[in-house]
Amino acid sequence: MQPLARFGRICARQKPHASLWMPPVQTRSPIPPRNTSLVASSFPKPSFSNVFRRYATTTNSTSTTTTKPIQGVKGATKTPQVLQAETVKKASKPVTVVDPLLGSADVSKSGQRKADWAILKDMIHYIWPKDNLGTKVRVGLALGLLIGAKLLNVQVPFFFKSIVDSLNIDFSSVGGTAAAVAGSLILAYGLARIGATIFQEIRNAVFATVAQTAIRRVACDVFNHLLRLDLNFHLTRQTGGLTRAIDRGTKGISFVLTSMVFHILPILLEISMVCGILTYNYGAQFAVVTAVTMSAYTAFTIVTTSWRTKFRKQANAADNAAATVAVDSLINFEAVKYFNNEKFEVIRYDKALKGYEAASIKIATSLAFLNSGQNIIFSSALTAMMYLAAQGVVDGTMTVGDLVMINQLVFQLSVPLNFLGSVYRELRQSLLDMETLFNLQKVNVSVKDSPNAKPLALKGGEIKFENVSFGYHPQRPILKNVSFTIPAGNKVAVVGPSGCGKSTILRLLFRYYDVDSGRILIDGQDIRDVTVESLRKAIGVVPQDTPLFNNTIEHNIRYGRTDATDEEVRAVAKRARIADAIAKFPDGYQTKTSALDTETENSLLQNINGILKEKRRTSVFVAHRLRTIFDSDQIIVLKDGVVAEQGTHQQLVDGGTVYASMWAAQEVLSIGTDTDKASSASSSSSSTEPKTPSP
Ligand SMILES: Nc1ncnc2c1ncn2[C@@H]1O[C@H](COP(=O)(O)OP(=O)(O)OP(=O)(O)O)[C@@H](O)[C@H]1O
Numbered sequence: 210m211q212p213l214a215r216f217g218r219i220c221a222r223q224k225p226h227a228s229l230w231m232p233p234v235q236t237r238s239p240i241p242p243r244n245t246s247l248v249a250s251s252f253p254k255p256s257f258s259n260v261f262r263r264y265a266t267t268t269n270s271t272s273t274t275t276t277k278p279i280q281g282v283k284g285a286t287k288t289p290q291v292l293q294a295e296t297v298k299k300a301s302k303p304v305t306v307v308d309p310l311l312g313s314a315d316v317s318k319s320g321q322r323k324a325d326w327a328i329l330k331d332m333i334h335y336i337w338p339k340d341n342l343g344t345k346v347r348v349g350l351a352l353g354l355l356i357g358a359k360l361l362n363v364q365v366p367f368f369f370k371s372i373v374d375s376l377n378i379d380f381s382s383v384g385g386t387a388a389a390v391a392g393s394l395i396l397a398y399g400l401a402r403i404g405a406t407i408f409q410e411i412r413n414a415v416f417a418t419v420a421q422t423a424i425r426r427v428a429c430d431v432f433n434h435l436l437r438l439d440l441n442f443h444l445t446r447q448t449g450g451l452t453r454a455i456d457r458g459t460k461g462i463s464f465v466l467t468s469m470v471f472h473i474l475p476i477l478l479e480i481s482m483v484c485g486i487l488t489y490n491y492g493a494q495f496a497v498v499t500a501v502t503m504s505a506y507t508a509f510t511i512v513t514t515s516w517r518t519k520f521r522k523q524a525n526a527a528d529n530a531a532a533t534v535a536v537d538s539l540i541n542f543e544a545v546k547y548f549n550n551e552k553f554e555v556i557r558y559d560k561a562l563k564g565y566e567a568a569s570i571k572i573a574t575s576l577a578f579l580n581s582g583q584n585i586i587f588s589s590a591l592t593a594m595m596y597l598a599a600q601g602v603v604d605g606t607m608t609v610g611d612l613v614m615i616n617q618l619v620f621q622l623s624v625p626l627n628f629l630g631s632v633y634r635e636l637r638q639s640l641l642d643m644e645t646l647f648n649l650q651k652v653n654v655s656v657k658d659s660p661n662a663k664p665l666a667l668k669g670g671e672i673k674f675e676n677v678s679f680g681y682h683p684q685r686p687i688l689k690n691v692s693f694t695i696p697a698g699n700k701v702a703v704v705g706p707s708g709c710g711k712s713t714i715l716r717l718l719f720r721y722y723d724v725d726s727g728r729i730l731i732d733g734q735d736i737r738d739v740t741v742e743s744l745r746k747a748i749g750v751v752p753q754d755t756p757l758f759n760n761t762i763e764h765n766i767r768y769g770r771t772d773a774t775d776e777e778v779r780a781v782a783k784r785a786r787i788a789d790a791i792a793k794f795p796d797g798y799q800t801k802t803s804a805l806d807t808e809t810e811n812s813l814l815q816n817i818n819g820i821l822k823e824k825r826r827t828s829v830f831v832a833h834r835l836r837t838i839f840d841s842d843q844i845i846v847l848k849d850g851v852v853a854e855q856g857t858h859q860q861l862v863d864g865g866t867v868y869a870s871m872w873a874a875q876e877v878l879s880i881g882t883d884t885d886k887a888s889s890a891s892s893s894s895s896s897t898e899p900k901t902p903s904p
Pocket residue numbers: 441444681682687705706707708709710711712713714
């Protein structure tokens with residue numbers, strides 16, 4: 210039996226992390242710091258984390274990309290996260306969570322234990338799903354194979370005993386060959402070992418599907434939930450933190466499932482079998498020694514491992530500190546040189562390494578303590594049992610074979626038990642990681658369909674704000690009793706000083722938030738009484754900063770209506786007059802979208818504006834550059850949370866004060882600048898319309 214090969218699954222999670230600045234002093238396997246990418250656990254990394262990485266890339270691309278939407282992308286006005294807000298179909302249980310990424314608010318020992326059990330209970334839904342017979346069959350089969358493997362495993366010492374006993378004769382007087390005396394027993398011994406291994410491997414293969422399906426389901430459930438969460442949740446959270454939480458959580462699931470099925474359950478089963486066999490064959494005293502030893506061994510391991518864990522944390526912290534110093538001085542390499550500070554930097558680096566060294570030595574010495582203690586407990590018990598068995602042989606109640614069998618039965622337990630501490634430590638960490646993951650699922654969605662919500666019945670697309678008051682925080686109202694009506698098919702612009710609430714109006718219209726008081730009506734229907742899906746389907750958005758997916762042009766065009774056919778996608782591109790530009794790219798529609806240049810973007814925006822007009826869609830423009838919207842049917846001027854002025858451009862310039870002064874200021878600024886180019890990129894509009902594949 211090769212312990213490390215067999216328990217490689219456990220050790221795999223503890224391999225040293227691939228830090229560039231891995232300090233030279235290493236223990237056998239320092240645990241990776243929780244804030245860097247973890248090593249692969251027993252199962253391949255779920256694709257989910259890749260999805261999330263893409264999400265992170267998308268976030269970045271917004272600030273750097275120069276391209277603008279090809280189609281009225283449903284979703285955001287400013288942030289890419291807005292794209293995620295979708296129909297809210299079901300509500301989750303209301304749970305008080307301080308910060309899902311920080312885990313449960315109750316950090317007491319009993320609270321943590323409760324949380325751990327709750328997670329294990331949650332896991333049962335995934336490995337024993339009500340609606341999935343296939344998974345249940347697999348789990349049943351894996352358990353059957355587990356029992357089979359252990360039954361065969363405990364046969365091995367029996368055969369060993371029989372071989373020893375059958376050979377314990379005086380061959381010189383009786384004669385015969387080994388094959389004749391013990392041939393079949395030796396064969397059975399080999400077959401039992403092979404059988405146990407084969408059963409175990411088939412079990413692993415059968416269970417792999419269960420574990421992977423569970424990981425996929427949990428990951429998808431969390432992702433789905435994240436997409437349904439309120440905009441506020443995403444605005445106040447760092448994508449990186451979410452990605453890491455999900456990465457670790459899914460690895461935690463993998464570890465918990467595999468360690469349960471491959472380690473904890475088998476060893477519990479084997480200990481019970483061994484105790485049963487010993488009691489049945491040799492009386493209770495052997496079983497009592499085994500049971501007491503196992504309890505002492507487990508208690509010692511858990512206590513020592515808990516105490517050792519802090520050294521690992523110290524090592525990780527010191528490792529991070531060393532990496533920070535090294536990276537910092539290399540990034541500022543020139544400054545280090547200017548000031549002749551190489552020595553100073555090396556001293557700083559060495560200081561951080563010293564911390565790592567000290568912690569690593571503690572890890573190594575405490576490991577030696579743990580291993581020695583475990584061995585002393587185990588070997589003492591084994592010695593005691595050997596003595597009892599030897600006494601039995603002397604008394605004539607046992608054979609030499611019995612002594613060998615007892616030794617081997619108990620000794621076989623030492624292999625999995627040798628990893629108990631590591632399994633315990635990783636299990637605790639995995640449960641914490643999973644708690645964070647599951648807590649994400651408990652964050653409440655505040656905007657959801659009312660019980661009898663109907664689909665929005667779109668007639669012409671009249672938008673009405675009726676005494677709307679709203680604030681992101683109760684102490685700071687953004688809109689105060691705002692009322693206005695946008696007749697169907699009109700082009701209306703909302704203007705006003707920065708931060709006055711222009712984008713907020715669009716967010717309320719999309720129902721990313723609910724109003725504090727008043728109503729928003731589309732064609733006479735309160736938007737809280739219609740399904741969120743139908744509402745958002747009816748609204749198209751041309752965001753001011755375009756979120757682009759790190760994908761092909763085709764993918765991005767199709768994003769506005771994911772079931773559009775290839776022909777429709779091409780027709781849209783033609784209509785938006787980008788088909789020719791796309792045709793020039795070597796990869797055509799499969800080109801990564803950032804290939805579009807600024808000129809194409811600008812012409813796109815102009816085309817979109819043209820189409821909005823031509824189709825008589827109700828459109829709301831949120832504009833900074835007044836030149837883009839001065840031809841609107843109506844201009845709403847927001848200031849200090851109220852509608853300060855309202856009218857056409859001419860009316861406002863002639864009779865207004867706020868708009869007139871904004872206009873005058875911008876006219877002065879725009880002298881000598883290319884206003885057309887700048888303005889087209891600084892407006893965002895939202896229009897109500899039945900969704901069509903056209904831009
Ligand atoms: N999620 C949020 N949580 C808290 N406050 C917010 C949030 N979003 C916006 N605000 C605040 O609400 C006010 C209105 O924001 P909004 O984005 O609607 O303004 P705006 O008129 O569109 O601004 P700008 O012209 O600068 O784009 C601002 O003071 C802003 O800081």
